Amino acid sequence: MQVLKANESKPITIYDIAKEAEVSPATVSRVLTGNTNVRKEKRKKVLEIIEKYNFKPNAMARGLSETKSKIIGILVADVRNPFYAELFLACEQAAKLAGYTVMLCNSLNVMEQEEYLLDQMVQQRVDAIIQIGGRVDDLVSNMEYVEKVNQVMNTTPVVVTGKLEGTKCKMVRIDSMKAMELLMEYLISLGHQEIAMVGGSVRVLSTYEKLVQYRRSLQKYHIPYDPDLISAEGSYNVESGYRLMNEMLAKGKRPTAVVAINDFAATGVMHSLLEHGFRIPEDVSVVGYDNTYISQVMNPSITTIDYNYQYFGKCLIEAAIDAIEDRGELLKLVTPSLVIRKSSGAKK
């Protein structure tokens, strides 16, 4: 026997609405979905009652019925990194405009987590998955992961910000070459020749691309290439920038400008330089990437590369929806721009 609790207020359903409006559930559903075949008076009445009870149709029921959730899953490496946070926020906004909800997951950059979360999203029956960071950043794609994503792609399209060789993932990617070109043209125009690159890892696609462009830019201006000015066997955080810069200075290298792999690394680089008695930007110019608020917060504020997160996010969502509807381009490049602040200046 069922005992009713007093405050067991079951959520209202279209049946309740239908009864009170003296129509069939089908009609209520019609007004809910915007189907036009409902007489004006009935539509009005139904809407009034929906309003009265602040009725919200059960998304699970709707999703089950339509076999689509209207959710886009977003898998990032770590929202605590403002780069991901900015991008997620932009996706959230763009998704909303397109009638989608967004579901965020953090992999903390461990592959098992990424695989687990892909499964999790499949289980939620998200309509598409956008992966930002993690395995899709790899210069050479991980076979096991490729296999996993291919399995996922059987039912759910996947969009990535890097690449995943051996899959048909759509790609929306920052034009890292262009970004590095902007930085190099800028620094060289300021008279710099001894330009260092610090932080990151060559096994990451975007970093690799930056290195390629670095050499291209040097060549263009006939500046000799010194491998000791490249230090990309680290990570993307403060500590790494700090350590690698220290090491480079210890080797006796004295660059007049440093391109850090991102804003975090840039702060580490700056700490190192300051500790060694260099002034920024008087003695050494430092630039970063990502235009996170870190670059504004620091003293001096950091010259960096901006991606227009709003636009980037919009492109990602568009790609996801294109993927859902089985159309659209395979690769899209987002053009970065230069943000000049206080950490860079003319070579003295």
Added chain:
Amino acid sequence: MQVLKANESKPITIYDIAKEAEVSPATVSRVLTGNTNVRKEKRKKVLEIIEKYNFKPNAMARGLSETKSKIIGILVADVRNPFYAELFLACEQAAKLAGYTVMLCNSLNVMEQEEYLLDQMVQQRVDAIIQIGGRVDDLVSNMEYVEKVNQVMNTTPVVVTGKLEGTKCKMVRIDSMKAMELLMEYLISLGHQEIAMVGGSVRVLSTYEKLVQYRRSLQKYHIPYDPDLISAEGSYNVESGYRLMNEMLAKGKRPTAVVAINDFAATGVMHSLLEHGFRIPEDVSVVGYDNTYISQVMNPSITTIDYNYQYFGKCLIEAAIDAIEDRGELLKLVTPSLVIRKSSGAKK
């Protein structure tokens, strides 16, 4: 007439599994839910086939059937703020351990958005909502918002990190008094007497509590209270810390220690002080709140208050689950701790 597309690979269902395992769908469901009443051999066979197809049960169907989604909605003001990002991440982890998924929404601190997102979450039939930041931070609760939340609470429990007077929301809150007490005891022990408070707004609960404790601590040590050392008519960002500190210095005030309302404001305060020729910490000690990486990134690194995000998030999820199951305490305080770094030192 239905035309089948070649690669229209419909996701597999328990019926498919059932057929291949030569059992009924009910049995498949039983093994899925861990129901014990299935003979060992059958269970094994079913599991094998599930494994073979990498079958993931449709969460919407399951949710609809069980009338619960196993999703906890998390409404934050802005993930780009590392405080929220940390907390969200901690919630995500804790939720996972408890068998829940988490759904993040950003209100950007505008009430219409908060209300809209509450509705959105209700529509998704999340099992509970955790609101972190936004209207729940207000010292005096907004009536309209209270009404909205009460309406939501008809169907979905809400947990807040602040308070919402006139609702039965569970609260999990940082002990801001304790936090300020730690800071004041520390600074006073270093010999500081002219201690300023910069940033934030008294209309925010936690800030109000900090101010209350500030005065208490002064009283305890018989230090005179100078209202001009309080500047809490601003916001929680860098710019605000910078501006308010400038104003205070312009008034001729010369505190030997500054408590900034959070790490962002602290960086603004530091910029202002440095520009005015003060050294940190030799001339002025600066402390912040939140122990975000900003406080590690800055030079000097910032002494701050830590909340143990991991634990905080766990408490939030526990409170949410307690709320779902209609039990547990109404209010829980999380105890903060002091993290001493380079931005503070003895009064010279």
Added chain:
DNA sequence: GATAAAGTTGAAAGCGGTTTCGCAGATAAA
């Protein structure tokens, strides 16, 4: 070995929407 108790299993009824189908009434065409 008979009987009671416990363990297994499938059929079927939901969960709350959407959509197809067909009927009835309204409107247009003949």
Added chain:
DNA sequence: TTTATCTGCGAAACCGCTTTCAACTTTATC
């Protein structure tokens, strides 16, 4: 007025799972 077309709407099937119920097997008890 009759016939054809269109519009509005309800009945019912379906989306993919869980769970109740009843029937059927096993196992335990005496």
